[in-house]
Amino acid sequence: MEKKKKLTVHNKSDKPDNIVISDQALIEQCLEVEAQLPVFMKDFFIYLKNAVALTTRHAYLNDILFFCKYLVLEGSITAAKNPYEISLDEFNKITARVVNYFIGEYCSRYIVENETSKKIIENHNPSLARKKSSLSVLFKYLYRDEKLKNNITDGFNPIRLPKPQPDAIKRLEIDEVARLLDVLETGAAFTDKEKIYWEKTRLRDRAIIILFVTYGLRLKELNQLNISSFNFSRGEFKIYRKRGKEVLMPINRTCEKVVKEYIELERPKSVLLNEESKDALFLSLQKTRMTTRAIRNLVKKYTAYVLGTTVENGYSPHKLRATAATSLIQQGFSIYDVQNLLDHENVTTTQLYAAHKKNVKREIVNNFEWLDE
Template sequence: MADLSYHEQQKQKNTLRLRELLSQLPPFAYEFFRGIEPVTSPKTRIGYAYDLRIFFEYILEIHPTLKNKSINELCLKDLEEITPDHIEMFLEYVTYYKKPHPQNPHKIIEYQNDERGKARKLAAIRTFYTYFHKKRKINGNPSSLVEMPKIHEKNIIRLEIDEVAKLLDEIESGEKLTATQKRYHNYTKARDLALITVLLGTGIRVSECVGLDIKDIDFDVNGLKITRKGGNEMVIYFGEEVEKALQNYLAERNKKQPKPGHEDALFLSLQNQRISVRSVQNLVKKYASLVTTIKKISPHKLRSTYGTNLYQETGDIYLVADVLGHKDVNTTRKHYAQIDDQRRRSAARAVKLRKL
């Protein structure tokens, strides 16, 4: 795998993970996943597989005529035994449930799902049933009769302009870090500053950020070549602050000796290998906690910060959708609708009928 690019390695890992999950699903599930392969991303298929596994495990526990079967014994006709009531019971069940740990049966793991988690699971079940119903391999689609959970829109959690400045200052100074954290800060300061500046200054996803190679930077045009979800390549442009942070980091990065297979990676861990998504999540959480204690800031919230700032500056929802890589502009419009609402409220306050 050393000769493969990061994205090719991820594709191989996802392929192997999906195969493992398919072995835990009814045999006819293979046809479904083969059928949706051209129109879905690997992560979407893996998400469907997880949700369908939980669904079938539940059905085999509670269904009066199916509970004597194993998951490998289920056939397509058994889908017709499942009613809308069973699916609604499943959605209620996943609100909170417990399962033994896969590697340690003596350890119990607790799971919870809000309306978004339930909606994702119902979407997986609907897609599954719809596929076989369209192929006329089953009669009826009970999942279409189950109401999608109502999603309560949440306010965008993001950093304000002064909080962004404080965050970058904290990364540079490291003054508020613990004694243990300060020991590593000198080794990681330039990297951390460049990484978080890139996230704040381009709005790219954390997965796109960790996948960056040195050759993906073009300082002639100040552009980053990234690989979007689904594998499409795109160039995202950055400003002077991102350029300066990257140049400073590269001066250190070029002196390091990466481990075999990680020579091209832009952002390296302390172990001199490509930094992981989890590590980036942890370092964002570490620095953000020094700036705000009431907001849970993640890499995705830095993306929201960029999107909000770009929309406030340009008012161009199509530009924001394009730069953030949203396939549907309605997704973007829905997400940033509250900014328009704030503008309308400020308009109401701006008009005075009587001067006091």
């Protein structure tokens, strides 16, 4: 068995090493998927590499591989025994009807089985829409690149997605956030056994939750934070958004206080850490960078206490992002300011949170009187 080589970073960019390493792991996963796909898609792989975010590239490639595996399994289009062997001539035989059946019938519910188990996979319209999008991008590119004779994407069936409803957005109310912070501060909701663990991580957990509800950070953005991300003398810290976009965020007094207290009073000292963990901000009890899964579980655990539910039904970090958005709007900030803070590409996303502002019509007309009493 070949010994795994140690990965080192020769980094001449401003991007921290931990993000470079994380991106490299995802790039390697993309390359593994590409190696299983037909060789005539090679130019398409290059297009994806430069056209979309890394996570989107990975999702598209997996969707396309799944479709090619379906073609092999179904057998009417190709005689290939695996996706790699599918020829361009065979791909030219694919019609919109084939894709529509794959998405609308096969993908909606299928069974994955091995020697010991069978699993039912059920996809609803949002998942089906993404698979359709992945295939649309592929077929349009191959047509534009003159590899396919026809652009079959015009014949793809529409997939109706439910219009986002403001009332369906799950988030914490302001009074629930106050209770959440109280639980973090006092540990009052915990059993004696739970308090033993809480005592070891309470400053870390408080800093994580407060950063989420203040800035509406994405899970990955918080996971990637380093001590060197923070410049307290300038009152700011650095995060990396989608597509590696570097953003400086101002830090308020509350966030500065909780982060500093965690670093100074609870976080293990650098001499006790391995080289990879020395700069990581949020550490596990094993003295390594917290994983996204661990952070998600932490958030679900604390929010479950506030909501009076099980940990499984607690809120995810994305619900705290929604909490930050609605709280800011209820405090009177404009949707454009909130859009900028949360990095929404489209202001209509932010407008969904604005609909949560209670009695907004009444407030407007009551403060816009034409006649004095």
